[in-house]
Amino acid sequence: MSDRPQDPRHRRGLELMNEIDPADGQRKLDDFAGIAPDLGRFLIEFVFADIYSRSVLSLRERQFVRLSALAAMGIGDAPMRANINSALNVGLAASDIAETFIQCLPYAGFPRVINAMEQLKAIVEERSGQG
Amino acid sequence: MSDRPQDPRHRRGLELMNEIDPADGQRKLDDFAGIAPDLGRFLIEFVFADIYSRSVLSLRERQFVRLSALAAMGIGDAPMRANINSALNVGLAASDIAETFIQCLPYAGFPRVINAMEQLKAIVEERSGQG
Amino acid sequence: MSDRPQDPRHRRGLELMNEIDPADGQRKLDDFAGIAPDLGRFLIEFVFADIYSRSVLSLRERQFVRLSALAAMGIGDAPMRANINSALNVGLAASDIAETFIQCLPYAGFPRVINAMEQLKAIVEERSGQG
Amino acid sequence: MSDRPQDPRHRRGLELMNEIDPADGQRKLDDFAGIAPDLGRFLIEFVFADIYSRSVLSLRERQFVRLSALAAMGIGDAPMRANINSALNVGLAASDIAETFIQCLPYAGFPRVINAMEQLKAIVEERSGQG
Amino acid sequence: MSDRPQDPRHRRGLELMNEIDPADGQRKLDDFAGIAPDLGRFLIEFVFADIYSRSVLSLRERQFVRLSALAAMGIGDAPMRANINSALNVGLAASDIAETFIQCLPYAGFPRVINAMEQLKAIVEERSGQG
Amino acid sequence: MSDRPQDPRHRRGLELMNEIDPADGQRKLDDFAGIAPDLGRFLIEFVFADIYSRSVLSLRERQFVRLSALAAMGIGDAPMRANINSALNVGLAASDIAETFIQCLPYAGFPRVINAMEQLKAIVEERSGQG
Numbered sequence: 040m041s042d043r044p045q046d047p048r049h050r051r052g053l054e055l056m057n058e059i060d061p062a063d064g065q066r067k068l069d070d071f072a073g074i075a076p077d078l079g080r081f082l083i084e085f086v087f088a089d090i091y092s093r094s095v096l097s098l099r100e101r102q103f104v105r106l107s108a109l110a111a112m113g114i115g116d117a118p119m120r121a122n123i124n125s126a127l128n129v130g131l132a133a134s135d136i137a138e139t140f141i142q143c144l145p146y147a148g149f150p151r152v153i154n155a156m157e158q159l160k161a162i163v164e165e166r167s168g169q170g
Numbered sequence: 171m172s173d174r175p176q177d178p179r180h181r182r183g184l185e186l187m188n189e190i191d192p193a194d195g196q197r198k199l200d201d202f203a204g205i206a207p208d209l210g211r212f213l214i215e216f217v218f219a220d221i222y223s224r225s226v227l228s229l230r231e232r233q234f235v236r237l238s239a240l241a242a243m244g245i246g247d248a249p250m251r252a253n254i255n256s257a258l259n260v261g262l263a264a265s266d267i268a269e270t271f272i273q274c275l276p277y278a279g280f281p282r283v284i285n286a287m288e289q290l291k292a293i294v295e296e297r298s299g300q301g
Numbered sequence: 302m303s304d305r306p307q308d309p310r311h312r313r314g315l316e317l318m319n320e321i322d323p324a325d326g327q328r329k330l331d332d333f334a335g336i337a338p339d340l341g342r343f344l345i346e347f348v349f350a351d352i353y354s355r356s357v358l359s360l361r362e363r364q365f366v367r368l369s370a371l372a373a374m375g376i377g378d379a380p381m382r383a384n385i386n387s388a389l390n391v392g393l394a395a396s397d398i399a400e401t402f403i404q405c406l407p408y409a410g411f412p413r414v415i416n417a418m419e420q421l422k423a424i425v426e427e428r429s430g431q432g
Numbered sequence: 433m434s435d436r437p438q439d440p441r442h443r444r445g446l447e448l449m450n451e452i453d454p455a456d457g458q459r460k461l462d463d464f465a466g467i468a469p470d471l472g473r474f475l476i477e478f479v480f481a482d483i484y485s486r487s488v489l490s491l492r493e494r495q496f497v498r499l500s501a502l503a504a505m506g507i508g509d510a511p512m513r514a515n516i517n518s519a520l521n522v523g524l525a526a527s528d529i530a531e532t533f534i535q536c537l538p539y540a541g542f543p544r545v546i547n548a549m550e551q552l553k554a555i556v557e558e559r560s561g562q563g
Numbered sequence: 564m565s566d567r568p569q570d571p572r573h574r575r576g577l578e579l580m581n582e583i584d585p586a587d588g589q590r591k592l593d594d595f596a597g598i599a600p601d602l603g604r605f606l607i608e609f610v611f612a613d614i615y616s617r618s619v620l621s622l623r624e625r626q627f628v629r630l631s632a633l634a635a636m637g638i639g640d641a642p643m644r645a646n647i648n649s650a651l652n653v654g655l656a657a658s659d660i661a662e663t664f665i666q667c668l669p670y671a672g673f674p675r676v677i678n679a680m681e682q683l684k685a686i687v688e689e690r691s692g693q694g
Numbered sequence: 695m696s697d698r699p700q701d702p703r704h705r706r707g708l709e710l711m712n713e714i715d716p717a718d719g720q721r722k723l724d725d726f727a728g729i730a731p732d733l734g735r736f737l738i739e740f741v742f743a744d745i746y747s748r749s750v751l752s753l754r755e756r757q758f759v760r761l762s763a764l765a766a767m768g769i770g771d772a773p774m775r776a777n778i779n780s781a782l783n784v785g786l787a788a789s790d791i792a793e794t795f796i797q798c799l800p801y802a803g804f805p806r807v808i809n810a811m812e813q814l815k816a817i818v819e820e821r822s823g824q825g
Contacts, residue, residue: 070815074788074815075792075795075814078807078808081609082804082808085609089605090605093273095265095269096269103238104238105238105273107235107236107239108274108278109277109805111238112242112243112277112278112768114277114806115768115771135226138226138227140468140471141468141470142235144221145217146243146411147239147410148407149407149475150502150508151505152471156464156468156471157463159468160464160467201422202418202422205399205418205421205422205425206400208403209399209402209403209406212411212483213415216474216478216482217411220478221474240412243410244637245375246416247639249416272599272601276803277804279800279801280606281636283602284591284602284606285639287598287599290598291597291598332684333680336657336684336687337680340665340668343665343744343745344673347736348673352535352538352736355531355535357531358496358528358531362493365489365496369496369497369498369501370500370504370536370540371504371539372501373501373502374672374674376674380678397488401497404483404497404498405501407478407479409505506769527729533730534730534732534733541671542737543767543773546722546733546737546773549725549729549730549733553726553728556729609800614799614800615800617796619790620794627758628758628762628798629797631760631763632762632763632765632798632801633766635762635767636767658750659750659751662748663751665745666745666751666756666759666760667763668745670760670764670767670769671763
């Protein structure tokens with residue numbers, strides 16, 4: 040990624056990613072550096088710089104959008120955990136996240152919500168040193 | 171539904187439904203009165219009274235959850251329009267809803283977001299008398 | 302399709318399709334005759350002859366499987382109507398179908414179940430001459 | 433949950449849950465007791481008491497609905513195993529469940545059906561002491 | 564969009580969009596100009612300039628990717644028609660597209676493939692003046 | 695399966711399966727031999743003999759269809775790895791597969807594409823002896 044430090048969009052995305060979830064973001068960049076470096080670049084430039092950095096909704100409100108979309112899609116456990124972690128990193132309480140999933144029940148159904156809640160439980164325990 | 175006016179949960183759900191989107195809510199109750207009256211009852215008692223009436227998240231925040239979950243699931247045009255209408259009814263600006271869909275782009279993909287945005291456009295025109 | 306009348310699998314599938322929903326089945330064969338005749342053939346030979354004709358579950362039980370899978374996938378209105386019609390054709394009551402969709406609520410969520418129920422309502426009215 | 437023993441709906445749901453799959457049900461209640469106790473409550477009161485306890489369809493027929501909806505949604509391995517276990521607990525044969533998944537093939541596709549069947553195989557081996 | 568003519572990425576995306584499906588592309592830009600102009604911009608800059616313009620796979624191969632992904636997701640009829648049109652515009656034969664959908668049968672299942680094929684049939688008739 | 699060696703369709707499917715991914719194919723047949731032998735038979739006769747053996751699209755083109763459909767559906771890690779392996783077995787480069795997933799980004803979204811790419815990375819390392 041270091042070949043684009045001069046691009047303002049790239050720099051803005053990378054800064055935001057590092058602010059929100061440096062460990063998971065860097066792990067993905069490293070994972071894809073060999074096989075698909077452009078996937079890491081699009082993650083930084085499109086997801087972080089173009090979309091996530093927009094301030095029409097507050098940072099807190101953007102978490103509700105992201106977590107709900109992911110729960111409703113039935114996303115895998117690993118990406119769900121990474122996204123829960125980054126929502127906690129930017130200041131949501133675990134109870135806000137639990138409530139987000141509960142509000143999804145009528146749309147996404149119980150199995151997907153229960154699965155999302157299991158990941159939240161695992162992350163909360165991990166962060167409090169019990170996990 | 172009138173056979174349960176004494177049930178506080180039922181009454182609370184019905185009041186909330188009528189506050190948020192009386193036209194669409196009543197249409198669904200009427201539609202299902204003959205074929206599946208319990209579906210209307212569960213909509214009132216579970217979706218409205220048990221879930222949607224919870225105040226852990228603000229009413230505004232609950233809209234972000236609901237609209238994002240629906241956009242990510244690729245819900246049909248008619249339910250998407252009803253949900254956009256009710257979000258406008260409780261005070262969201264059209265620009266808040268447009269931004270919610272844009273924030274879903276990296277997760278739900280362009281075709282589902284574009285489709286949701288077309289419904290928002292149709293509703294906005296309808297409500298401003300252009301539709 | 303008439304080029305395979307001697308194939309017992311093809312004949313068995315075609316007979317079953319004609320027994321269950323001749324109008325919709327024939328319409329699909331006609332639709333795809335020009336553009337993708339093999340799609341009609343696979344519908345007859347795989348869906349009807351290989352799968353649907355199996356008698357491990359009763360014909361009634363196979364309807365519950367089919368309708369639930371389709372409701373949970375959020376299938377479009379036209380295929381849902383065709384499948385509801387064929388379930389009524391083989392003897393399910395409208396109330397059995399309504400209950401199937403209600404039993405899907407905790408898994409498939411309200412929007413998909415409500416949508417399926419609207420199609421059931423439309424078909425029931427159509428068949429009773431009100432539609 | 434013990435704070436609602438006097439509520440007849442709660443009691444009916446809890447009894448049914450304990451009859452069908454006490455181990456998995458209790459594990460979920462325990463899991464969510466700290467982080468989202470209302471999710472356990474909705475599972476008991478909505479899924480079990482409101483929906484699953486209905487007797488319009490037979491208990492056997494309700495299994496076909498549930499397993500088909502879950503297979504078609506591509507639900508995760510852990511919830512699929514819990515649901516297969518509870519279907520066996522209420523008297524379905526493993527061959528009924530295998531056939532349910534086979535009947536889903538034309539709708540849900542091979543990858544989801546193969547995945548569901550792998551879970552059935554694992555559960556059957558586990559219950560016969562081979563797993 | 565005319566406010567970014569100087570941006571090379573924007574210009575490259577716009578040119579590609581106009582080459583592939585000018586009518587549908589321009590209609591979307593017009594639709595979203597009032598309510599969500601950035602959605603049109605991201606369509607041009609991310610979908611067309613960043614992704615679709617890549618030449619690792621041939622233009623023909625990229626159609627197979629796009630059409631298969633859309634069929635498997637069960638995308639709505641209007642976006643499916645627009646995407647079929649643009650695949651025909653860049654030189655695929657209708658028989659290539661029909662075969663793409665047939666190859667999706669084991670994964671996406673019959674209802675989604677049948678629906679995609681109905682859209683192909685409609686587009687082919689429309690383009691040959693029968694529609 | 696050995697009870698159908700005389701059926702030309704069965705033989706054709708089995709040969710193709712053994713050519714493409716003998717290890718995974720045989721493992722599935724063995725897995726289902728006890729619990730659902732017909733699932734193995736349909737895999738051979740429908741997926742391999744009826745669909746995958748068709749030569750309207752080239753073998754390379756059929757890989758793009760298959761991998762894109764699976765990525766867009768958010769298929770589990772194990773089936774995604776098996777399908778990546780078989781695409782490599784028939785001659786696709788890892789970079790072709792990586793690009794297929796990148797081309798899916800606008801439709802399937804980042805979480806599903808990132809997940810597919812992680813599986814590709816794991817398989818590439820495994821095959822080069824690093825895994």
